[in-house]
Amino acid sequence: MSAITVRDLSKTFAYYRKQSGLRHSLRNLFHREQLYRHAVANISFDIGQGEAVGFIGPNGAGKTTTLKMLSGILHPSAGEARVLGYVPWERRREFKRRFAIVMGQKSQLWWDLPANESIYLNKCIYGIDEREYRMTLDELAEMLDVKHLLGVQVRRLSLGERMKMEIIAALIHRPKLLFLDEPTLGLDFAAQQNVRQFLKAYKEEKQATILLTSHYMRDIEHVCGRALVIHGGQIAYDGKLSRMSESFGRRKRMKVRFAAFIPPEELHELVRLLAVVRTHDGLTAELEVSADEVKPLARLLIDHDLVEDWTVEEVPVEEVIERLYKAKFGNEGEGDDGEAPGTRQRHAQEG
Amino acid sequence: MSTGLLAKCRAALDRGTDYVRLYGVFVKNCLSAGMEYRFNFWMGIAVEIAFLCAKALYILIVYQTDLHIGKLTPDHILLFIGTYTMMTGLYMGLFYVNFIRLQQYIRDGTLDLLMTKPVSLQFLVSLRYVDIGLPVPNVVAGAMMIAVGWHRSGLPLNGNIAGFAALLLAALAVTYGIMLLPALLAFRFVQTGAVTEIAHSIWDANNMPLDIFPQWLQRIGVYIIPVFLISNYAPKFVLNELAMGDIIWAVAAPVLLFVLVRWCWKRAVRSYSSAGS
Numbered sequence: 001m002s003a004i005t006v007r008d009l010s011k012t013f014a015y016y017r018k019q020s021g022l023r024h025s026l027r028n029l030f031h032r033e034q035l036y037r038h039a040v041a042n043i044s045f046d047i048g049q050g051e052a053v054g055f056i057g058p059n060g061a062g063k064t065t066t067l068k069m070l071s072g073i074l075h076p077s078a079g080e081a082r083v084l085g086y087v088p089w090e091r092r093r094e095f096k097r098r099f100a101i102v103m104g105q106k107s108q109l110w111w112d113l114p115a116n117e118s119i120y121l122n123k124c125i126y127g128i129d130e131r132e133y134r135m136t137l138d139e140l141a142e143m144l145d146v147k148h149l150l151g152v153q154v155r156r157l158s159l160g161e162r163m164k165m166e167i168i169a170a171l172i173h174r175p176k177l178l179f180l181d182e183p184t185l186g187l188d189f190a191a192q193q194n195v196r197q198f199l200k201a202y203k204e205e206k207q208a209t210i211l212l213t214s215h216y217m218r219d220i221e222h223v224c225g226r227a228l229v230i231h232g233g234q235i236a237y238d239g240k241l242s243r244m245s246e247s248f249g250r251r252k253r254m255k256v257r258f259a260a261f262i263p264p265e266e267l268h269e270l271v272r273l274l275a276v277v278r279t280h281d282g283l284t285a286e287l288e289v290s291a292d293e294v295k296p297l298a299r300l301l302i303d304h305d306l307v308e309d310w311t312v313e314e315v316p317v318e319e320v321i322e323r324l325y326k327a328k329f330g331n332e333g334e335g336d337d338g339e340a341p342g343t344r345q346r347h348a349q350e351g
Numbered sequence: 352m353s354t355g356l357l358a359k360c361r362a363a364l365d366r367g368t369d370y371v372r373l374y375g376v377f378v379k380n381c382l383s384a385g386m387e388y389r390f391n392f393w394m395g396i397a398v399e400i401a402f403l404c405a406k407a408l409y410i411l412i413v414y415q416t417d418l419h420i421g422k423l424t425p426d427h428i429l430l431f432i433g434t435y436t437m438m439t440g441l442y443m444g445l446f447y448v449n450f451i452r453l454q455q456y457i458r459d460g461t462l463d464l465l466m467t468k469p470v471s472l473q474f475l476v477s478l479r480y481v482d483i484g485l486p487v488p489n490v491v492a493g494a495m496m497i498a499v500g501w502h503r504s505g506l507p508l509n510g511n512i513a514g515f516a517a518l519l520l521a522a523l524a525v526t527y528g529i530m531l532l533p534a535l536l537a538f539r540f541v542q543t544g545a546v547t548e549i550a551h552s553i554w555d556a557n558n559m560p561l562d563i564f565p566q567w568l569q570r571i572g573v574y575i576i577p578v579f580l581i582s583n584y585a586p587k588f589v590l591n592e593l594a595m596g597d598i599i600w601a602v603a604a605p606v607l608l609f610v611l612v613r614w615c616w617k618r619a620v621r622s623y624s625s626a627g628s
Contacts, residue, residue: 013624073463074625096469108464112384124376125468127369153387 002082003177003209004047004070009079010233011040011065039065041233042079049176052203052210054220054241057230058321063213064103066230067179070211071101084177097126100175104182107162108169109154115165116150119172126173133172140168143198160191167195171202178202180212184219196222217314231325244324250291256301257284257309270304271297288315373470374478381481395484406436406492410499421562426503427590431560433496434519435582438557440489442526448480450534451547457537460625473616477531501589511589518585521605525580528608530554535612538619557582577604 016032018024040062047053055063068074070081072088072095081088086095109118116137123133141147144164154162163183171178180199184192200223203210214220220227220241227244229237237244254275261282268277274297275289289297294312301307386392409432413425420428453476456462465475501508533546553576561569561579572579584601587593593601 068463068625071467073466074623075621091466091472093469096467099467101464101467103464106460106464110380110384112387113380117380117383121376121380122468124369124373125470 001049002046003049003051003084004045004211005080005082006046006066006070007044007080008042009040009044009066009069009081010038010042010077011062011069011074012077013037013039038233040069040076040230043230043233043235045228045235045238047209047211049209050203050207051226052212052224054224054227055211055213055230056217056220056227056321057213061230061321062233063230064181065233067101067181067211067213071099071179072096097173098175099177099179100170100173101179102167102170102181102183104163104185107154107166109162109165111155112153114151115154115157115162115169118154119150119165119169122169122172128173136172136174137168140171143201144168144194160187160194163187163191163195164198167198174206175208176206177209178211180210180214182214183212184214184216192216192219195219199223229321229324231321234325236321236325236328244320251315252289252291252294253278253313253315254287254289254294254297255284255311255313256287256307258282258306259308260306262306270300274300370470370474373474377479378481378483382483385483392484396487399484399488403488403492406488407495409436409492410496420560423560423562424504426500427586428560429496429500430504430586430589431500431582432558433493433498433500434522434586435493435557436489436496437493438519438522438526438582439554440486440493441523442530442554443489444482444484444486445523446477446527446530448482448485449477450531452476452480453534454537454541454543457623458541462623463625466620466623472620473613477527500586504590506589514588515585518588518601521601522581522585524605525577525608528605528612529576529578529581531612532615535615535619538623553578554581560586573600577608580604 013036015035015037016028017035018028018032039060043062043066055066057063065074069076070083070088072091075089084095084098086092088095108122109115110121119137120133128136137150138147141150144167146161146164146168149157149161149165154165157165167183178199183199184195187195196219199210199212202208203223210223212220212223224241227237227239227241228235229244263282264277264280267280267285271277271287274293275287278286278288280286287297298310301310385395410429413429413432416425418425418428423431456465456476462472462476466472468475530550533543533550536543536546556564556572557578561572561583564572569579580601584593584597588598
């Protein structure tokens, strides 16, 4: 059974552009050229009950806009969606009781009060029974290891501690559906790991449905089994995360600094069977290589006594997404002016 | 049929009780948050006491100038000014602190999280904060002026007080509606400081009895933008200057205004486009 059903959902925002300078500000006072941005364009997908889905995409791809529509914050421009059987933007009270949204960049805690006061306020808002509230608070605080910090003023907490409190405040009514928008943004490695583990445990324990956006692939790999890749407001990939990783995650980038100048044709000839030369300026080069071929390539370069230093990195997620997008849509979505695909300029009357 | 109606009434009453309880938590949180900063808290009280003394000078001014407006003596005028002062305090402490935040909620997207809560968004946004210190000098000074004016005018202490209090409550509801409406423009224009200034200027028209204005302006202020209901109707009631039609209007206006505000609120929220993140 689907917890979330989305059909041809679109959202278009109106905005205007202003060039810098007082002269343009003055002109802007009297005339503004209205532009439209198609933040989300006809996306469709289903998410089953208890499923955890990673929503992946570069900045401005439409992830947060989709999350906001599914949580009822925004009305769509077109399309349909059902979340737990409700139309989200009708904002029914019963619907709001059944989900939670956590936004890494937005806070629901009272800055000047200890976190437990804000959590208690949510208890009153959700009408939670006192005993159940105590039990849930204890359980969540223990899982996130912040029990001793509940009485500390929020502004005195570290970013990681604050995010954990945000999560407790959001989950105090034990929702079965979680929208998580960059919940680990800005956290250090340990805090990220802690939040990740918590989300996984919560999902397994409560059979919760999760839609998670994150810039950190590790968050998604740890919590989710399925990936939805969005780019330019369109779904570029919808499938198992493992399949996506197989396609792209097993490619590595080797950045090499040579001990001496090496001509391009010589380097190409040398690594031809193992790697692709992405960039080369004689003294440094960036090679793309399959994960299995990293060792042979390293051995080859050492054997020829060419290397002074090197690093091996993952292919950046943004690039993986770009490739997925191109594989699906070709180059048709690219804007001429370098804007995000899906941005079209129109005059107001056309809108 | 009657059982269904009874159940509905009970549900509405329960919901009303829940909202009152929630408002109590808001007040408690605001008070606690204020007390977190001890220096500011005590300084705030000291400043408010100083303001209270300044407000008391109003009484002297009214009597020294021996101001008469039509049949209204300085004692009567003090009753009007006292009501205005008290309502200003209540507006500042209960509503203004929330309405002024609306544009910030919209600009930085704070409204997003509030929207997902299973309580009325209008309630959450328009009543979430209470400034305890801000209204104290106005409310106390206003109450003092009302008491002095009442006593010196020789008005009886009978059912009039209940009527006066009921009309003050109606005035509070009118204040909520009238002052929230311009704030709603923030959904469309984000920055609405200029409109708020206009609303406050109109509000200040209340600091004298409406009798000082020409008839056409009085009609606008009573029936179109019912701002004169805020500080004129309660004193006029105890001075026996309200006809039955006026009293009915004093009861109907807040209800109509609230319906209008709800309609505008729903339309405004529908067009909310959030902030980028």
